[in-house]
Amino acid sequence: MSIRPKVIARIQTDLSGRFRVVDNTGTDKKIIAGQFPDVILFKKDPPLDDDALFVMKVENGGELVDSLPLWKELGNAPSIFYIVVPEKKLDEAKKLADATGIKAKFAWYEVLDGEVTNINYE
């Protein structure tokens, strides 16, 4: 099993008390700023609306530079954009975002024995 679903599951566990957390990696995907974020956080109802408060892109161990075009688009969305990276990739992700002028906040996850143990949000 890839780490991404585990990170998304952890996000759902952590934040579903405060938000309507949508896993956007399934078949019925929502488009934000012309892209498909991995996770979307909506205001909990009532009242139910479609204003996304946060959008997230979960990165695994792959090349971060490949995600730059998607980061750029999601960074321009009206919602707050979080880039979720493995802890060891946090500095690299921040440098890439700074260098390319991408507006984003960062979250980083810790993995132990293939399980996501914690997610930190800045």
Next chain:
Amino acid sequence: MNSEFWYLIVGAILAVAGGWISDEIRAWRERERELKSIKIAIGDELGEIKTTISNMHEVWKQAKVLSPSYITNLLANTTAFDNLRTRLFLIKDENLRKRVVAFYKKLKDTGKNSKGKIGTLANTDEAKAEQGQFDTEFQTLCTEAEAIKKSIEK
């Protein structure tokens, strides 16, 4: 001959005075109409600002999150003021005029200061305090917007 001359002079003076009074009345009515439209435009805009801040506060109460989309909307909600600023002198009440200008300045400053800082998932006391501070500042602006709206629509 002599009296005809004076009739002519008096007639000319009356014609000039009549024209002047007519122009003044027309200008006064135009100013009044303009003042009314300024009050309506600013009053409506303040109403929108108040609604946006109230919505932002509702989300804050519910999820302890401030969304930057509201800030974008608030900064976009200064069009009436920006367009009418040079005509604000038509509001005779100097105190009210100053309050309107000061309010919009504070709104823009607060909006700009909060950009990039507003909206976080961080669960630390420091982050919560910072976001709470922004919410308080916008709540103060909301109260001020309501008060100015009432004064301007009197």
